[in-house]
Amino acid sequence: MLVMNYLKQHLDNKSLILIFRGVVVGLLSGLIVGSFRWLIEISLRFWQKGFRLAHTNWTILLGGLILVLIISLILAKFLHDEPHIAGSGIPEVEIQLQGQLTLNWWSILWRKYVGGVLAIGSGLFLGREGPSIQLGSSIGQGIAEQTNLNKTNTRILIASGAAGGLAAAFNAPIAGTMFVLEEVFHNFSVRVWLSSLSAALAANFVTSTIFGLQPVLAISHQTYFPLSSYWTLLVLGIFLGLFGLLYQKVLLLMPHLYARIKFIPTSLNGLVPLLLLLPLGYFAPELLGGGNNLILDLNTAKETTLLLFGVFLLRFVFSMISYGSGLPGGIFLPILTLGAVLGALFGNILVVLHLISPTMIPSLIIFAMAGYFAGIGKAPFTAILLITEMVGNLANLMPLAIVSLVAYIVVDLFKGAPIYESLADKMMLPTSAQFSGKTDQLTLTIVPESHLVGQPVKTIHWPKNTLLIKITRGTKALIPDGSTILRAGDFVTFVVPYQQRLTVRKKIERM
Structure with missing residues (x-):
C-alpha cells in the first residue's frame, strides 16, 4: 500500500x-x-x-x-x-x-x-x-x-x-x-x-x-589498475583509435568489393563466407562464432605476440567478409573480440619491453574492448557501461573511461563518423520532400554553445512546416509564446512533417 x-x-x-x-x-x-x-x-x-x-x-x-x-x-x-x-x-x-x-x-x-x-x-x-x-x-x-x-x-x-x-x-x-x-x-x-x-x-x-546471473564476460583480472601505469592507457587509446579508423574504412568499403562479384546475384553473396567457413572450421573450430569464448580464453592463455597478431588479422579479414556479404548478423561482438585481441597484443608488447607486469594483461583486454568500440561506434558512454556490465566489475571505471575517451578523440580528429550512422547514410532510401499531412513530434536539446541560447522564440526562423509546441525546463513544461527566451538545457518539442523528421532535426541541430 x-x-x-x-x-x-x-x-x-x-x-x-x-x-x-x-x-x-x-x-x-x-x-x-x-x-x-x-x-x-x-x-x-x-x-x-x-x-x-x-x-x-x-x-x-x-x-x-x-x-x-x-x-x-x-x-x-x-x-x-x-x-x-x-x-x-x-x-x-x-x-x-x-x-x-x-x-x-x-x-x-x-x-x-x-x-x-x-x-x-x-x-x-x-x-x-x-x-x-x-x-x-x-x-x-x-x-x-x-x-x-x-x-x-x-x-x-x-x-x-x-x-x-x-x-x-x-x-x-x-x-x-x-x-x-x-x-x-x-x-x-x-x-x-x-x-x-x-x-x-x-x-x-x-x-x-x-x-543465469553470471556476467557474459566473467574475466578475472587485477582489481585496481596501478596509477603509475596510467600512461599506458593513453598509448592504448591512440593504438585502438587508429585501428578503429581502419575498421571503419574497410567495413564501409566492403559493399563496393562485393559489387565486383558479377557471377552470383547480390542475395547470394553469403555463399562466399559460408564456403570459406569450411576450411576455417576444419583447421580452427575454436575460432568460430562472434568471439565470446575467444575473449574468455585470452584471459587465461599465454599466446605469443606473433600468434595474437595472426588471430587479429584472421578475425579482422573474415569479420569483414562475413558482415560485408549482407547476411543477418551484427558487428558488436566481433568489434569487442577484435578489441580484446588488440588489448592482449598491446599488453604482450609491453611485457616483452619490461614496461608492465603480465598480471596486468587481463585488465588491458577489458579496457581495449571498451576503447575499440568507443572509437568505432563513437559511443563512449555505452562502451564504458557495456563492458562494466558484461565483466561484472565496477573497480576500473576510470581506466575504461580514459581509454574510451582517447580512442574516441583519435577517431574524431581523423573525421571518423559513428559506424552505424555511416551504414545508415549508405542505405538507399526513398525520400519525400512533400508534406503529406502526417505529423510527428521531435524533441531536441538546446546545448550551451548554441547561438539560440538567449534568443526569443519569435526571432528564430524555424524550418518550414515546423511548429514549436513545448519547452521542458527542468521539471516544468512551458507553452511557448513569441517572447519566451530559450535557455541552455531546454528540451524543445516540435510538431514536424513525418517524412521530413530527419531533415528537420539536422537543420535545427545546425542552428
Missing part, C-alpha cells in the same frame, strides 16, 4: 503507462532474444563438433558443403523477399526512428530470427546483438501497431524494444538503454529513457532466468 501511494504521488498516469508498455515489450523481447541466443549457441556447438569429427571422417565435410549450400539458398530467399534483414539491423532501426523508413514488423521478425540463427549459428564472425536489437524493435513496433498507438508512441516502443533486445543479448540493461539514447535515438528524451529502461530491465530479467 505504501509503495502504491508513493507511485501515485510521484508518477503521473502517463509515466505509469510508459513503464507498463516498456515492461511488456521487454518481457516479449527477453523471450524472443533469449531463445535466439540459445539456438545460436546450440547451432555453433553442432558445427564445431562436426568440424572436429571431420578430422577422422572426411565425408562430414561433404555434408557440411551440402548444408552450406542449403543455408545459402534459404538466406538468399529471405534477403530477396525482405532486404532489410541484412546485416545488423541497427541502421534500419535508426532510420526508422527518424521517420525515414517504414518496415513490416512481422516480416522482419521471423526472417531475422531464422536467418540470424542460420548465419550466426554456423560460426561466421557475426554478432547476435544487432539482430537482437532489430528483433526487439520489431516486437515494439508490432505491439504499437496492434494497439493502434500514434507515431510518437510507436517510436518510443520501437526504441524500447531495441533497448530490450541489447539488454537480452548481453545481460546489460543499463548499456542497452544508453545505447538507444546515445547511438540510435541521438537524443535524451525522458519518455524514451523511462520506457527503454523498463524494457531493458524486464528483458534482462527474462534472460537472466534462462542463462
Whole structure:
C-alpha cells in the first residue's frame, strides 16, 4: 500500500503507462532474444563438433558443403523477399526512428530470427546483438501497431524494444538503454529513457532466468589498475583509435568489393563466407562464432605476440567478409573480440619491453574492448557501461573511461563518423520532400554553445512546416509564446512533417 501511494504521488498516469508498455515489450523481447541466443549457441556447438569429427571422417565435410549450400539458398530467399534483414539491423532501426523508413514488423521478425540463427549459428564472425536489437524493435513496433498507438508512441516502443533486445543479448540493461539514447535515438528524451529502461530491465530479467546471473564476460583480472601505469592507457587509446579508423574504412568499403562479384546475384553473396567457413572450421573450430569464448580464453592463455597478431588479422579479414556479404548478423561482438585481441597484443608488447607486469594483461583486454568500440561506434558512454556490465566489475571505471575517451578523440580528429550512422547514410532510401499531412513530434536539446541560447522564440526562423509546441525546463513544461527566451538545457518539442523528421532535426541541430 505504501509503495502504491508513493507511485501515485510521484508518477503521473502517463509515466505509469510508459513503464507498463516498456515492461511488456521487454518481457516479449527477453523471450524472443533469449531463445535466439540459445539456438545460436546450440547451432555453433553442432558445427564445431562436426568440424572436429571431420578430422577422422572426411565425408562430414561433404555434408557440411551440402548444408552450406542449403543455408545459402534459404538466406538468399529471405534477403530477396525482405532486404532489410541484412546485416545488423541497427541502421534500419535508426532510420526508422527518424521517420525515414517504414518496415513490416512481422516480416522482419521471423526472417531475422531464422536467418540470424542460420548465419550466426554456423560460426561466421557475426554478432547476435544487432539482430537482437532489430528483433526487439520489431516486437515494439508490432505491439504499437496492434494497439493502434500514434507515431510518437510507436517510436518510443520501437526504441524500447531495441533497448530490450541489447539488454537480452548481453545481460546489460543499463548499456542497452544508453545505447538507444546515445547511438540510435541521438537524443535524451525522458519518455524514451523511462520506457527503454523498463524494457531493458524486464528483458534482462527474462534472460537472466534462462542463462543465469553470471556476467557474459566473467574475466578475472587485477582489481585496481596501478596509477603509475596510467600512461599506458593513453598509448592504448591512440593504438585502438587508429585501428578503429581502419575498421571503419574497410567495413564501409566492403559493399563496393562485393559489387565486383558479377557471377552470383547480390542475395547470394553469403555463399562466399559460408564456403570459406569450411576450411576455417576444419583447421580452427575454436575460432568460430562472434568471439565470446575467444575473449574468455585470452584471459587465461599465454599466446605469443606473433600468434595474437595472426588471430587479429584472421578475425579482422573474415569479420569483414562475413558482415560485408549482407547476411543477418551484427558487428558488436566481433568489434569487442577484435578489441580484446588488440588489448592482449598491446599488453604482450609491453611485457616483452619490461614496461608492465603480465598480471596486468587481463585488465588491458577489458579496457581495449571498451576503447575499440568507443572509437568505432563513437559511443563512449555505452562502451564504458557495456563492458562494466558484461565483466561484472565496477573497480576500473576510470581506466575504461580514459581509454574510451582517447580512442574516441583519435577517431574524431581523423573525421571518423559513428559506424552505424555511416551504414545508415549508405542505405538507399526513398525520400519525400512533400508534406503529406502526417505529423510527428521531435524533441531536441538546446546545448550551451548554441547561438539560440538567449534568443526569443519569435526571432528564430524555424524550418518550414515546423511548429514549436513545448519547452521542458527542468521539471516544468512551458507553452511557448513569441517572447519566451530559450535557455541552455531546454528540451524543445516540435510538431514536424513525418517524412521530413530527419531533415528537420539536422537543420535545427545546425542552428
